[in-house]
Amino acid sequence: xxxxxxxxxxLAKVAAQPFCILFADxxxxxxxxFALHSSGRQVVYDVRPADRVDEKATVQFEKTRRVCExxxxxxxxxHGVMGVRRHNLEWLAGYRHPYVDPGHRxxxxxxxxxxxxxxxxxxxxxxxxxxxxxxxPGIYHLMWSQDLTYDPSKPLGWRTLIExxxxx
Numbered sequence: 643x644x645x646x647x648x649x650x651x652x653l654a655k656v657a658a659q660p661f662c663i664l665f666a667d668x669x670x671x672x673x674x675x676f677a678l679h680s681s682g683r684q685v686v687y688d689v690r691p692a693d694r695v696d697e698k699a700t701v702q703f704e705k706t707r708r709v710c711e712x713x714x715x716x717x718x719x720x721h722g723v724m725g726v727r728r729h730n731l732e733w734l735a736g737y738r739h740p741y742v743d744p745g746h747r748x749x750x751x752x753x754x755x756x757x758x759x760x761x762x763x764x765x766x767x768x769x770x771x772x773x774x775x776x777x778x779p780g781i782y783h784l785m786w787s788q789d790l791t792y793d794p795s796k797p798l799g800w801r802t803l804i805e806x807x808x809x810x
Contacts, residue, residue, distance in 0.1 A: 643689045644675070645735050646723045649786060652680040663709055671702050685716035692721040727794050734798075737782035744780030749789070752780055756790055756806045763800035 660676040675687040710717035766774035784790040
């Protein structure tokens with residue numbers, strides 16, 4: 643879930659099991675994460691697979707939500723990332739680091755070559771017909787940062803359609 647949050651949100655900082663909430667009824671809860679987003683938004687996250695959210699967990703999550711609201715924090719229960727989406731996420735996470743950033747000039751070339759949906763293999767060839775693999779780390783980095791979009795519900799491969807993210 644941390645990879646998913648890092649990929650899809652504007653995380654600035656994260657703390658794991660950052661504190662214990664002691665409720666008025668004597669129950670206690672250690673939330674899984676506290677995140678500070680780049681926007682300044684503060685969110686407490688709990689992670690539990692949906693099939694493991696029983697009545698006890700539902701009550702605990704509701705009490706936690708109320709406490710978070712009282713102090714002005716957001717609260718979300720996340721259920722995990724599975725299957726193809728998880729596989730794609732784990733692959734792209736290897737390209738999230740700044741040292742893989744293609745730089746301004748190459749970034750512009752990649753984005754200019756992907757204004758319309760184009761298969762990954764074709765994009766790589768369009769960028770360097772002699773050594774197509776040379777552009778892949780930069781392409782994957784831009785997919786991680788969501789400057790390039792693709793369908794995360796389908797396995798990544800040479801036929802994956804890549805397109806510049808036309809954010810508003």
